[in-house]
Amino acid sequence: MILKSVRDNKVQSYAIVLGFIVIVALFIYFICMYMDLGPISIVIAVAFSTMSSIIAYYNCDKMVLAMNGARPATEEQDKLLSSLLDGLCLASGLPRPKLYVVNDSSPNAFATGRNPEHAVICVTTGLLNIMDKYELEGVLAHELSHIKNYDILLSTVISVFAGFVVMVSDFAIRYGFRRRRSDNDSNNPLDIIILLVGMVFIILSPLFTKLIQLAISRKREYLADATAIEFTRNPNGLISALEKLQDDSSSMQNISKATAHMYINEPNKKEREKTNIFSTHPPISERIERLRHIN
Numbered sequence: 001m002i003l004k005s006v007r008d009n010k011v012q013s014y015a016i017v018l019g020f021i022v023i024v025a026l027f028i029y030f031i032c033m034y035m036d037l038g039p040i041s042i043v044i045a046v047a048f049s050t051m052s053s054i055i056a057y058y059n060c061d062k063m064v065l066a067m068n069g070a071r072p073a074t075e076e077q078d079k080l081l082s083s084l085l086d087g088l089c090l091a092s093g094l095p096r097p098k099l100y101v102v103n104d105s106s107p108n109a110f111a112t113g114r115n116p117e118h119a120v121i122c123v124t125t126g127l128l129n130i131m132d133k134y135e136l137e138g139v140l141a142h143e144l145s146h147i148k149n150y151d152i153l154l155s156t157v158i159s160v161f162a163g164f165v166v167m168v169s170d171f172a173i174r175y176g177f178r179r180r181r182s183d184n185d186s187n188n189p190l191d192i193i194i195l196l197v198g199m200v201f202i203i204l205s206p207l208f209t210k211l212i213q214l215a216i217s218r219k220r221e222y223l224a225d226a227t228a229i230e231f232t233r234n235p236n237g238l239i240s241a242l243e244k245l246q247d248d249s250s251s252m253q254n255i256s257k258a259t260a261h262m263y264i265n266e267p268n269k270k271e272r273e274k275t276n277i278f279s280t281h282p283p284i285s286e287r288i289e290r291l292r293h294i295n
Contacts, residue, residue, distance in 0.1 A: 012135070024049035061113040062119050065100055067256050068110075070122050073099035081128065084137045085121065088144055094233045097121050097147060106250040110262040111143040111152050119147045124252070130244055138238030141228035142264055148227060150188040153221050156198050225287055226294060235291050242291075 012210070025045040032041030055061070073081055082099060089096045091096035097119035105129040121143045146152050229235045245265045253269040256283065266272040266281045 064112045070100035106252045134237035134243035142232040145224035145227035
């Protein structure tokens, strides 16, 4: 099951990258045509979209960390966190991911990166404040499971590209309206095209958010929970951690819809309370119940 999940995650990730290249190429093509660059427009569009995709792919973890305002964990401040991760890496056989901390009182954690060799685990200060040693170990094991199963590749790629679509839509709308106000020929068809492209991206933005919800299935959270128990051999630690997360009624301060699906628990209280079939996270009560029945 794990091997199938890894394969599916890789296929979906590469499909999203390809879709991203096509969308960006079309956008740049219209911009170049607007600037009367002629046939070279398609060359510029393909080159720009390909390069931006490569840059995004190899720097996706840094982009996600920047979105969340994370800082590197230090040996002095986060000694227990670092020690627990070292032990889990030995148990799982995985390379040691980098550790980061987000200064936020709401307890949460996520993993990001493109593969186990280039992975990051990030926790909030709120999580460190309320979890004991075994609960923290359970959370770290859960995030390591996402790394092992390549869930991080799919979720990180979607986060970066969804965020890009939002920025592109904003740029297109602002640029198009500015040109129409400054151009004496307010009926310039290329001005209208730029505005239409912006509107298309505005429509795509929420669709990309839904894509996140559909691509990051609930089964991946259940699988990560089960795999975490294989690492720790202690289901009570993760169960207790999930119970504390279930009782928490806070929301994270800086929430990005592009990265919300990556956390171990939905970071927005309002979204957490209206769990439905489109939610990225299964109810914690169901996760706890499954863990209690693991043999």
